[in-house]
Amino acid sequence: MSYSVLAGGKRFRPILTYTTASLYDIDLIKVDACACAIELIHIYSLIHDDLPAMDNDDMRHNQPSSHKTFGEAQAILAGDGIQALAFEVLSRDESIPPDIRIELLKLLAISAYEMADGQSIDLSVVSKKVDIEFLNNMHKKKTGSLISCAVKFGALIDNINLKDSDILDSYSNNIGLAYQIQDDVLDISSTEKVLGKRQNSDLVRDKPTYPAILGLDESITVYQDLYKKAIDEISSLSVNEKPLRKLTEKLMERDF
Amino acid sequence: MSYSVLAGGKRFRPILTYTTASLYDIDLIKVDACACAIELIHIYSLIHDDLPAMDNDDMRHNQPSSHKTFGEAQAILAGDGIQALAFEVLSRDESIPPDIRIELLKLLAISAYEMADGQSIDLSVVSKKVDIEFLNNMHKKKTGSLISCAVKFGALIDNINLKDSDILDSYSNNIGLAYQIQDDVLDISSTEKVLGKRQNSDLVRDKPTYPAILGLDESITVYQDLYKKAIDEISSLSVNEKPLRKLTEKLMERDF
DSSP states (O other), X not given: OHHHHTTOOOOHHHHHHHHHHHHTTOOGGGGHHHHHHHHHXXXXXXXXXXXXXXXXXXXXXXXXXXXXXXXXHHHHHHHHHHHHHHHHHHHHOTTSOHXXXXXXXXXHHHHHHHHHHHHHHHHHTTTOOOOHHHHHHHHXXXXXXXXXXXXXXXXXXXXXXXXXXXXXXXXXHHHHHHHHHHHHHHHHHSOHHHHTSOTTHHHHTTOOOHHHHHOHXXXXXXXXXXXXXXXXXXXXXXXXXXXXXXXHHHHHHOOO | OHHHHTTOOOOHHHHHHHHHHHHTTOOGGGGHHHHHHHHHHHHHHHHHHTSTTTTOOOEETTEEOHHHHHOHHHHHHHHHHHHHHHHHHHHHOTTSOHHHHHHHHHHHHHHHHHHHHHHHHHHHTTTOOOOHHHHHHHHIIIIIHHHHHHHHHHHHTTTOOHXXXXXXXXXXXXXXXXXXXXXXXXXXXXOHHHHTSOTTHHHHTTOOOHHHHHOHHXXXXXXXXXXXXXXXXXXXXXXXXXXXXXHHHHHHHOOO
């Protein structure tokens, strides 16, 4: 479990949680459990996604994937244990009032469920022709749901106003989708060393991707427009959105 | 997910939760989410345990196991989704006050974690010689933890007194261990049709079992004594323990 959790990675989801919380002057120590829980769910999903029966990836975060190092059985169990740990870490944080903690646990459970659902749909359409709407819905579950959860976690600890909540919802949906399209593009255009995992892995597995449907250039335009839309949206927040804008701009420029 | 969850099985853990709750005159509708959450965690663990990389069992509850019917990838994801669903079901039940719901979610997370930990230890000692103490500790995590959780769930919804809480703790530890030793015995002495899964599966996989260390007759004596001790303990509860005693006696007599 520590082998995979401590291997690094972008830590994009917890950073999103901390950054959102920072907009509302929330004491960031109060956000630790939320940020950990989100990252733990993400890491468990990577361990399982990498399994031979799933995406069969032998590299992750510039090291052999969990099942390559510990065998399939222990990798499955590491993922199972990490999922449980995510809920434990969050339920144990007594700095968060019980009614809000319940809300966070519920959101985390729903996101973790949708993520597994999305991955299940993803595997069921290998080698099949699907349209953009199908791909959008699938990725909304597979990637978008946990990213939305990461943003909500940053805001939910404080009682932010309803208008901000709606804006952040839409923002997180847009960057969630942008992030996935960008991942598809990077899988083709980046190098293995920078990615920390095998390149062209989608192509090898004959998975439906945005570049395969829209072409590479159009895919880049689509994800950049989504990021720009997201940046535009948060300018209407009741607080200074600068840290979140800068993070979003950085995401748009990422090459891994 | 429904294929495995609705296939039946003994439903022993949720029955334990309902029975414990019934001792304290708790409205059983309030127990539904708890009972479901416990059973969902149990079922997810069976789906993953049955995988080729784990125990490689092709039959479960008298039907082909999940991976035999849906393939390994979908079976892994069904288990992942069911674990998340367990936390969702419990976190959503608004009939349980938030502070108690948090306590239940924490217990469920800890039990689910220990269960994965116990299974990991179990797989790491295949073909190795271990002693009874090691086996007891392993099964306390692998099987005992969720059984203890099932009993606590029945009691925690109401605020029972501390003495009853201690008694139920000890009771659940004893029946948890008894249940596992009995499973080992039944794996040798029962028939496949009655068990609903392959017989002698432990022996085939060269797993350390109680009969292998203690012999069959001694194993039977040990688990019967544990059940009797558990029945004796609950006679000191502040309430009429009859329903729980009857359930425990039924368990002791089970042949599957």
